[in-house]
Amino acid sequence: MNKNKKYSFETMSIHSGSEGKNANNALNPPIYQTSTFVFDNIDHVEKVMSFESDDYVYTRGNNPTLRLFENRMAALEEGSGAVAFASGMAAISSVLFSFLKPGDNIIVNKTLYGSSYNVVTHVLPQYNVNYRIIDLSDIDELSELIDENTKVIYFETPSNPNLTIIDIKKVSNIAKKKNIKVIVDNTFATPYFQRPLTLGADVVVHSATKYICGHGDVVGGVAVAKDKDYIQYLKFDYMCEFGGVMSPFNAWLLLRGLKTLSVRMREHEKNALEVARFLKNHPKVKEVMYPGLEDFKGYEIAKEQMSGFGAMISFEIDGDLEDAKKVVNSVKLAQLAVSLGDCETLIELPAAMTHRGYPKEELAKFELTESMIRISVGLENVKDIIEDLNDALSVI
Numbered sequence: 001m002n003k004n005k006k007y008s009f010e011t012m013s014i015h016s017g018s019e020g021k022n023a024n025n026a027l028n029p030p031i032y033q034t035s036t037f038v039f040d041n042i043d044h045v046e047k048v049m050s051f052e053s054d055d056y057v058y059t060r061g062n063n064p065t066l067r068l069f070e071n072r073m074a075a076l077e078e079g080s081g082a083v084a085f086a087s088g089m090a091a092i093s094s095v096l097f098s099f100l101k102p103g104d105n106i107i108v109n110k111t112l113y114g115s116s117y118n119v120v121t122h123v124l125p126q127y128n129v130n131y132r133i134i135d136l137s138d139i140d141e142l143s144e145l146i147d148e149n150t151k152v153i154y155f156e157t158p159s160n161p162n163l164t165i166i167d168i169k170k171v172s173n174i175a176k177k178k179n180i181k182v183i184v185d186n187t188f189a190t191p192y193f194q195r196p197l198t199l200g201a202d203v204v205v206h207s208a209t210k211y212i213c214g215h216g217d218v219v220g221g222v223a224v225a226k227d228k229d230y231i232q233y234l235k236f237d238y239m240c241e242f243g244g245v246m247s248p249f250n251a252w253l254l255l256r257g258l259k260t261l262s263v264r265m266r267e268h269e270k271n272a273l274e275v276a277r278f279l280k281n282h283p284k285v286k287e288v289m290y291p292g293l294e295d296f297k298g299y300e301i302a303k304e305q306m307s308g309f310g311a312m313i314s315f316e317i318d319g320d321l322e323d324a325k326k327v328v329n330s331v332k333l334a335q336l337a338v339s340l341g342d343c344e345t346l347i348e349l350p351a352a353m354t355h356r357g358y359p360k361e362e363l364a365k366f367e368l369t370e371s372m373i374r375i376s377v378g379l380e381n382v383k384d385i386i387e388d389l390n391d392a393l394s395v396i
Contacts, residue, residue, distance in 0.1 A: 009076065009192060010262045017071030031252045032064045061240050065248040069255050070222070073212075076191040076258070077204050079224035081231035083239050084251060088187065088207025089115050090244030091221030093123070095203055098230075098238050099152050099181050102128035107145060109136040109155035110366050111162050114355040116185070120154070133366075136166045137298070139174065146178055156185040157196075158302070161314045161350040161374040162367050163188075163289045165298025168305055172200025187211070187341075192265045193308040197226055210341030213257040214264050218250045264343075264379065268311035271385060272377040278386045279315050284393045289314040311377040312340060314350070316369065323396040324349055324371035330395045333380065333388035340376035345385050347375050 001007065001015045022029050037056040039045045047053040056062055070082040085091040096119065100106060108120050110133050120131045134141050136155050153175050157166040168184060175182045183203045184196035190211045196204050206212055208220040221244075225231050239245065269292070276290035291302040292309030302309060317323055328336055334345040338354050348354060351363060351370045358366055377385065 012075050013072070013192075013258045013261050016075035017068050029065065029068055029252070029255065032059075032248050034063070034248070035059050059248060060243065060245045061236065063248050063251070065251045065255075066246060069246075069251040069258075072255065072258055073191075073206075073222050074224050077186070077197055077224040078191075078195050078226075079197050079204070080226050080228045082222050082224040083231060083235045084208075084246040085221035085223070085239060086244040086246050087219050088205070088209055088221035089119070090239075090242070091205045091207075091223045092116055092185065093119050094234065094238040094242055094244060095183055095205055095223050096120075096124065096152065096154065097242075098234050099183075100124065100127075100129045101151075103149060104151040105130040105132060105147070105149045106152040106154060107132045107134060107136075107142065107150060108153075109159060109164065109166060110134060111159045111164055111368065112154075112156060113160045113185070114350075114357045116154075116156075117355070118357045136171060137164060139167070139170050142171065143174060146174070146180065150178065150180055152181050152183060154183045154185075156188065157194075158188045158291055158298075158310060158312065160185075160188065161312075161355065161372060163291055163296075163298070163312060163314060164367070165291055165302045165305075167301050168196050168199040168201055172202075176200065188310050188312050189306055189308075190261060190265055190310075192262050193269075193310055194306045197224065199305055202227070203230075208254050209339065211261065211265065211268075212254055212341075214260065214341060214343065215253075215257060216339065216342035216344065218253045218257070220246050220250050220254055265308065265311070267379050268377060269308045271379070271382040272311035272313055273309070274382045275375065275377050275385055275389070276313050278389070279313065282390070282393060284318050284396055285315050286318045287316040312374070313377060314372055314374045316372055317393070317396065319371065319396050321370045324373055326395045327392045328373060330392040331388050332391070333384055334375070334378075334392075340374075342376065343379045345375065345378035345380060345388075347373065350374050 048055045066084050074082040155166050172182045181202045184201045186204045187207045187210050204224045206222050208222050273292050279285045280288045290313045334347040337346045
C-alpha cells in the first residue's frame with residue numbers, strides 16, 4: 001500500500017497493517033504458530049526486552065500474526081494501536097481493570113450484555129469499585145451522577161439486546177471535562193458502520209467473535225485506542241499479566257474475516273431492514289427494536305453517528321413468555337443459539353440465555369422482558385428468513 005494515500009474502508013480491511021511482501025511472495029500472510037522466538041545473542045535479547053527492537057519474545061507478549069490483526073483493527077477504528085485478546089470479555093474486563101482502582105466508581109448504561117453486567121455488578125465490587133447503572137440516553141441524569149470518584153463511563157451502542165442508541169459525542173464531551181474515560185463496545189455496529197474514537201471515545205472494545213470473524217468459528221476480542229502509551233500499558237500490564245492472549249491461528253482467521261467485513265455488513269443490514277419492516281407490520285408483533293426504523297427512539301442519533309444500522313433486531317410479540325418460547329422453538333431456518341454476527345440467522349430469548357444473569361424481578365428496570373426475542377439477521381436469502389419467521393409466528 002502507498003502509506004501516503006488515504007484508502008477507503010474496503011481497501012484498508014484487506015491491506016492495512018501489512019509491512020511489505022509476505023515470505024516467499026505469498027498472497028496471504030503466514031500463521032506464525034509458535035509460542036516462543038529465538039535470539040541471535042544476549043545483545044539481541046537486551047534490545048528486544050528494552051523495546052529498542054520490534055522483534056518478538058513470546059506469543060503472550062506479541063506475535064507477527066497478532067500484530068498484523070491489531071494494526072488492521074487500529075486502522076479500521078482510526079486508532080493508534082490495538083490489543084488482541086482471547087475473547088471479547090477478556091478485552092472488556094482488562095480495559096475496565098486498567099482504568100479502575102479501589103474507591104473509584106464506574107457509570108454504565110442500564111442495558112448491557114449479560115457477562116459485562118456481571119463484571120460490573122459482581123466482580124468489580126469485590127475490589128471495592130462501585131458502579132452506577134443509569135439511562136445513558138438521558139444526558140442530564142449522567143451529569144448529575146458524576147462525582148470526583150467517577151473514572152469510567154462504559155456502554156454499548158447499539159446496546160445488547162434492546163438496541164438503545166447512546167450519543168457518543170455528547171457523553172464524551174461531558175466525560176472529558178471531568179477527565180473520565182469513555183469505553184464503547186462497538187460489537188453490534190462494527191467499524192464499518194461506526195467509529196467511536198472519532199466521536200470522542202477513549203477506547204473501543206469488540207467481541208471479535210461476532211462480525212469481525214463473521215463465520216462462527218473463532219472466539220476473540222480486541223481493544224483499540226488513540227493513545228499509544230495506553231495501548232502499551234494495556235498490552236504488557238494487563239493482557240500479558242492476566243494471560244488472555246489470542247492464538248495466532250485465531251488472529252489469522254480474523255484477518256480472513258476482516259477482508260469481507262464491508263460486503264457482509266452491507267448484506268446483513270439490507271436483510272435486517274426488510275426483516276424489521278416485516279416484523280413491524282406483523283399482527284402478532286407489538287414492538288420492534290431496530291435503529292433503522294424511522295419511529296425507533298434512537299433513529300436520529302443513529303443516523304448521525306452511524307453510516308448504517310446493523311443487523312441486530314429485538315422484538316416483543318403480542319403474547320407472554322410461553323408464546324415467545326413457542327416462536328423460537330418453531331423456527332426451522334434460523335438457529336436457536338447465543339452469539340451473533342454469523343452468516344447464519346440466529347435467534348434467542350435474551351432473558352433466558354445471553355442476559356440470564358439479570359435479576360428476573362427487575363427486568364423492566366433494565367428495559368428487558370422475559371419474552372423479548374433477539375435476532376441476528378444472517379446472509380441467507382431474505383425471503384427465506386421472513387418465511388421462516390412468519391411460519392414460527394403462526395404457532396401463537
